[in-house]
Structure formats: C-alpha cells, structure tokens
Amino acid sequence: MRAAQLSDLLQKGDRVAVSNITGRESGKVSIISQRYCGNIVGGWALGKGGQTIEFEPGKSIPVFATFGDLLKQLPKKHHPNKVIVYSPPDAVYGEIKEVISFGKKRIETIFIITEHVSIEVTAKIANLAREAGIDIIGGNTLGMINTYDGVRVGAVGGDTPGESFRKGSAAVISNSGNMVTTMATYLLSAGIGTTFGISTGKDVLILTPMKDFLALAEKDKRTKVIVLYIEPGGGYEKEAVEMMRREKFSKPVVVYVAGKILESQNVSLGHAGAVVEGLVASASAKMKLLDDYFGADCFDPQRRYEMTTKLRDSLRRGIRIQTLHHLPQAVSFVFRAHDWERDFSPTGTLTLNPWFVNLGELGKKLPVPLILNPGTIIEPYAAQFAQLAESKLGKLVTQRNMRNASYASGNDGQATTLYGYSVAELMKRSTFAEALILQWLGELPSYPFEARLVEMCLLASLSNGPGTISAQGAKLSASAGNQPHTGMIAALACVGQVHGGNGKEAIEYLLKVFGQTGLEDPYDPKTPGVDLDTLVSQEASAFKNQKAVAQESGTSYAKIPCLGHPVFKDKDVNYDPREEALYGYLQEQSLFNVFLEFYRRLAVTLKRIGATSKVLAVNVDAAIACVWLGICWKFLKEKRITLQRATDLPLVAFALGRAAGAAGEFLDHEDHGTDMDMRVPTSECEILTKPRDLPA
C-alpha cells in the first residue's frame, strides 16, 4: 500500500475530486460533505462542464467535463490528491484509467463508491492502481471519515457526521457502510469516540483488504481499539488473522460477524462468491477463526468475568460480540482490561427508548413488560418534532420523480381523468368552477356555494381597467404584432408580487393568525374555536404598536397584506367593489367566511384605534385569498394538501382570471389599435445619463 497509516488515506488538507458529481446521490452527498469539511476542489461529469453545484449561498463546487479538464483549469495548488468515483458501473473503468493516466504521482487514493462494477473491471483496476502506486478503497464503499481532522469522503455519517463521530480512540472498520455510522453511534453510549470510520466496500473483491486496514490502524497513534463489522465471503479475515499472529498485533479488536443464522437458509449475503474460498469464507468459519485468535469465547454481558491474567491477555487481542448492542459493553470491557480511561462521559446506556408509542386498545391486552412508555427524544430531533407538531395544518410530503406521473390528471388512451374523474362525465354534470376545485385540490367542492364563489373570483380577476400593469402587458404585445396567446403570456409576465400576487401574502398572514387557533369550520358564523373579536383587536394593536415604533425610529414596517387599494382609497370608509360584491353575495345567501369577516373587522378596528386614518379597502386579492382559504381549510386540517398549495392558490386563481381578461384586452387592441402605438415617443423619454465618449 502507498499509505503508511490511516491518516494517509484521508486527512485535513486533502483535496478531493468527485466523478459524476452531478448525479443524484453524488451531488447530494458532495453538498453535505462540502458543508461539513470543504475538502472538495471540484468534480467532473461528461457534458456538464461549466456547471456549478451550490452548497451554500454564493459558494459552489465547479464542475468540469472531464478529469483532464479539471486538472487543466484548476490552479495547481487546488489539484486533487483524492478521488471519489460515483460514475455508473460501465463507466468506472474508463474514469479510473483517466484518473490514473492524468493523475499519476498526484492522486494517492481513489474511493470507488459505485455498486455493480464488474469483477473483471475491479481486478483490472487493482492491477492498474498497484502499478501506479495508488490506493483503492472499495469497490462499493461508502467512504471514510477522519474524526480528529473533521474530514470525510463519501456519505459516512450521513447528513450530520458530527453527530455520530466524536473524537476518541476506536477505529471503526466495516464491510457494511451503514454499520460504520451505527457502530460509531453505539460507542458514544460507552463514552468512546472514534479516530476513523471506514467502509471497506462489499464487492467480491475488496481492493484494500482487512489486513491492510488493520496494519494501518496499528500505526495510528490515537487508535487504541479497532471495531470490526464482518460479513461472509472472501478470505480477508483469514489473511488478517494470519498477519496479526505473525506480526504479534498490538491492538485489541472487537468484532461482530454477521450472517451465521442464514447459512442454512440458502441466502447469499455480503461478498460471498469465490468457490475456492468456501472453507474460510462462511460466517461460522470467520467466527471460529477470530475466537481462536482471541483465545476466548464471544463476549457475554450476563457473565461475571474475573479479570485474570489469562483473560487480560486474551482481551489484549480482543473479543467477538454475538449481538451488536453488546458493542459498547465489550469495548468498555477491553478498556478495563487495559486500564484505559474512557474518551468522554458516556452518553447513556443502550436501552429501549421509544420516541413515540400509541398501542391503543392493544395495549390493554399485552403483558406489562411489552407496554412501553414514550422515552426521551434526543436532540436535535426533539426540537424538530416540536416544530413539526406546531404546524397543525397541511400535509407533509416528500418529493419524487414526477416526469411521467401525475395525481392531477390521467389518460390511459381511452379517457382523460382529473383526479380519477372522467373529464367527459364532468363535462356533462359539472361547471367549470367545480372542475377547477377538483383539479386544484383533488376533490369536488364540499358545498355548491364554493363553486359560485370561485366563479366570482375569476370574474373579479378578469380586469381592473386598461391601466393595470397586466392589461398593459397584453396591449404592448398586441402593439408589437404578437399572437393572442403571446398577449396572454405577456399579461401573466406582468403579474407579480405587488400586482396580483398579494393574495399569497394574505394567505400566509391568515395562516399565521388562524393557524394556532382551534378553528374547525370557517363557514360557521359562531366561529367555534375562535374568538374573532379578540383576534381582530390583538392583530390591530400589534400593527399599531409596530407602526408607531417604526415611525419613531424612521424604519419601515410590515404592512397588513391586501388592506388598501391604489384606486379605492379616498373615502373615509373604502371598499374594493369586487370584494363588496363577494361579501354581498355571502350576506344575501346567509353565508359566512371567517377570514373575510376578520379582514373587514380588522380594517374598521385599525381606523377605530387610530392605526389608520381611514377604513382601508379590503382589496380583491384578500377576497380571493379568503375564498380559497375557506375552501382549503378542511383539506389543511385533514392534512390532505400542503400549506404550499394553499398559499399558491390565490395567485393561481387571479392569474387564471387575468389571463382570460388579458385576451380580451389583446383582441380589443388588435382590432382597434395601430402597430407600435404603445411606443413612448422619444420626446417623452427623460435621459438621466450624460453622453460619454468611449475610451480610445
């Protein structure tokens, strides 16, 4: 091996390059690694040269087309000495040949993360690397972490490496990547930290075999004990034990061998494979081999051990554990035999510590020892759960690849569906507004008036005259000679946060106000669960105070979204006529919308307590937001839609109405306007910059 000690494989100051860095897994892991230790100098991916991967605002990892390009374009001091290979299996051989060809004498270690690399290619890589004097970790490794230097390659430690890997004296070496982190976490409970966490890889050929890792760990000054997780397959442990016997290995090894129970089940596991290795490759054979080396049976936590000279001598070589959760006790036992101090205070004992328990009726039938009470949730998760629990509304979802998948629509070649309902049937039996609620929320309206309100919102959004920014967009487009749909797009391009988009802020505001209340039914005028008058006065007072403080200090303050209108503003009591129409309809029909009611009362209260000089108009954006939040409330309470969807709907609803209105504006301008009539004459344009001559 090129490395003389474990830190030669990975240490602070190493510069890491990542192959196929734009891949799904490599990109994600690289971002976390870069935030953790910042050791990635760049990556490469065919056809992706010139891209970057942002890992923090304003900070990114450069992506090159090839490894050769990476070396050409990066300054010499940033040239990598470590490479992580994430390329697809069939590309790995080519990538490594390129790395070896361009990186000879620069690259010290290559970590092959890729799974399913052919064994022939792995054998060829072993040859090439041996000749080039490069160490290969893997294939199919998860990477490694150097705890003292706070650096890692690959995904060891997951998204919070510091949580499992604290500075200490155990080197964890495992055939399974997952077990590296898991065992490091278990050791914390015994007050034992780690020096390194290493995933050896679990292909048939493990290119840095166990004996080499052990030899390197022996030379690491901080490593006192080596913790191994071993799976069936290969003669690696036989060689390792031969080496330890031959070299009189000086450090204790605590080992777990997996897979014995499955030997009789005809189930293949781990890196089992080669026919001539059958006798030494099984889990049973490895257990016996190691027990013979240790000179002791496996660790029994129930047994009262007397620390005899013989036992102490045996523990100087190490011990095997039968169950993984015996690891902390076994390592502590080895520490005791050596009279070593723990690395830090134990973080607790490994016991059943349920975070959530709800056995319901079943709990009454079970024997008492099986009925667990909720334990303590460790941080930072307790805080995260508390935060998630605070949000009583909205569904938690996770993203997936939706390229060819949709909940919203379907077409099986026979019929088009919207959330499972046939469009043809909807055409016969539903209105457009009803179908719109279905398409946007996944269910037909719960009450007939909801569709009527949606229709009124669409109508209200159609137009507010030719001077609105969106109407101007449509007119400009017509004046330029565009097609009608381009005019609609132009109008939509002119809808933004302050024109049409204010409804989104209204929803966010209403969710803040009503989110923590027990509001069940927004259409119930008795408002059970909500003291509406108190809510209104609290919000009005808070606003008044905030405004006063801001005015005194000369700073700006957050306005209540959707209160006030640029046109409907001059009277003592102002109304947006479109909102008035909606509110009037509700009253006519003896209907109630708690959100709109809140807005109206808030506008009046603000004037009454002197926070505003007039009763501001509740504008149409607020009205649309209140209508849609009313419809969404049940879905949010039942966690059937996300908060994001509820927040987006008012803008979407406004945009839909306004796009239709813009079409009307476009057609009108197309018929009656002249080409270029929207152009502003030069005489009316003000020049704010003095003319300048170009430098010679």
Add this chain to the structure above:
Amino acid sequence: MQEIAELTFLEQLAKRSKLPVPEHAVIPLDRKTLKSLLDSWGKAVIKPDILAGKRGKAGLVKVVENPVRAQQEINRLLNTEIGGKMPRTVYLTRFIPAELEIYTAITYNSSFLGLSLTISLKGGMAIEAVEEKDKRTIPVDVYQGLDAYQASQVLSDLQCPKKLISPFSRCLVDFWDFFITSGMRMCEINPWRVTPAGDIFACDFKATLDDSNFKARNLAVTFPEYPENITPFEEEMKELAASSYQGQLHVSDLGGEWVLPILFGGGASTIIIETLVNSGGSPIFLSDFGGNPTYDRLRQAAAVCFKHYLKKAALLLILGGKANNTLIDVTFQAIGDALVQEAAESGPLCLPVVIGRGGPRLAKGMTMIKETLETLHLPYVIFGYDTPVTLVAEYAARLAKALAHLRKP
C-alpha cells in the same frame, strides 16, 4: 447471478469454446434412438439438468449400458429432487473411460485481488475435500491471461503425467479464453477425463456469469428456465428488483409467520433477521431495501410485500440503522402510501407497527409515517437510532410472539 449448467454449456457454448466435450443427447428419446446411442457409445452417463451441485454425491449421475436400465434411470432422475430443486430435464453423455480425472476452476480470488486458477489431479470430487498438497491455486494476470507455460508449470508441479502436460495445457488456455471472453465470475470443470489413448474431455461444467459484465450480458445464450422453488412473492420482487439498479430490493422467503420485516441496509438487515430468528420472532422473509431507493420503487416493493403477507403477519417491522444516504421521509412516505393502498384494497388493517430508524430527514419521515398510522388506526411503537436495531428487533420478536399467542383460539 446467472448460473450455467452443463447441458446449456454442451448445447450452446461448447462449440464456441474449443473445449473438447463428449457427445450428448437430451430426452425425450425413443427406445430405438436410445438403443442406437448406447450401441454407438458403449456406455452412457445419465444426468439431470439442474442448477445444483454435488449431483454425483447425491447418486444422480448414473452410468448405464442398456436401454432398459437407461430408461429406468431417466424416469427416476426426472422425479428426484436435489437441494430442494427439481431437474429441468435429463440428458445423456457418452461415457468417457478415464485413466485420470482432473479438477480445474477459474475464479476471482480475494487473496490475489484478481483471478486464480485451481488445479487438482484428484478430479471428480469436491475441491474442499482435496488435501492441500494435491491442489494448486495460482494467480492469473487479468490483462495477460493464462499462458501454456504457466499452465504446464502447475501441471508439472502436481506430477501430471508428462505426455499430458502439453495437450492439457492447451486445454487450460482454451478454458481461460472461454472464461474471460464470456464475462464469467466463476467457472469449474470437474472432472476433465483423460482416456487411456490420451484424449481429454470436459465431462462436467458449471459457471456463474457476472451480470455486471457487458460480455456476460451480450453472450447471446438462451438460458433455460429451471423449475424454481421460489415463491410467487419472491418471483414478483425479483422482477421488480431487476427493473432498475437504483437501491436494493432484495428479499428471500424464510418461511416464518409472524414478523413482516421491511428492512434497510445490507448489514443491518442481516443482523436484524439474525436477532429476530434467535429471539423467536419468526420473520416471514429477509429483506434489504437500502441504498436510497426511489419513492416509486420502494412503494411498489412495499405494496408487493403487503399484498402477499400483511394479512398473515402478526406485526409489521420497519427497521434500519442510521442511514447515511437513504432519505427517511421518502422511504417512509413510500411505505405509508403502500399501507394506505393495501388498506383501500384489502380492507382495514389490524396489526401493530414497530419502527426504528435514523438518517437524513428523520423527523419529517417519522412524523409522516406516524400520521399515516394514526389515520389507519394502527398501533405503533417508534424508536430513534439511539435504540440499537438489535434491541428493537428483540422487542418486535417478543411483541409478535405475544400477539401470536393472543390470536390463538
């Protein structure tokens, strides 16, 4: 891993390989044909076509001289199971009288981190049973391959009769060429039989292809379908697993009855199953759904597991260590959605769910699955990664046993 048995080799690969093989015939063979074959060959060896080793040891390789006996053996072998497997068919090869039997295997070897050739002049028996002094394993350079000189040296070292060294070395080079051009992971010819006249025949063959090797994928061999004793569940999961490489979807039926385990991570799932078995939890199957599978893949896999076993199971166990890479919210939503789907299709569910997990986006994932279980009115106990998976598995086993006891009439 695609395995190749001798008959497939004889029918489709032997001609390409230049390896000398005896003539062969496959049933059905009428009496007249059988008689004429035996008249021509003198003796025939009757073997079952089966993907299982140690046929000879099991008494399933028979030498016959007359058609009546041959027919009897054919009928017997067709209906004889070995290692839980039934033969696909039965075939005959010409009997090769031998003065010497030789064992050879080419395989990837962890000691050399490369290829090796193993030879023994004690052919016809399992290589593990051959004493060390009677066998040799040498490394073979993956780029340079095996040359006749290297082969002859090993044969000399084993005291191979001198007249055989040269012709058999050529056979070994052909064997190597065949191995490396086919994208194999392992290939064994045991035995080669050498006639008194010095003719050499490869008289049994088994190989495993490396599915990840493009040469194996492009081998243009029609692999026969063997009667497999895998369950419909395993069959369905196998198809699903083969559809993509993204994330593991590995299951093996264990014949248990109580715990339905959805497990994550090769290492973790092994030790969880070991703990369940040792604690009497009777796991229904072994599973490994780690490696960050996509939502779709895991939802489909969980749906298959639930469709086959959720009604039967006493307890659903969703368990893995602290994931490095697998997104917990994605996997838990996939499993939760599959549970909802199963409840919609098969009616209300009534079994407790024990969960243990750590990893990226844990809080979100756990909150999501907790909400799903509450919606489905399923009792649950959820552990974080601070409780070892083995302790959770022990608890699940005890709980499953108690529930199975409660279920008894």
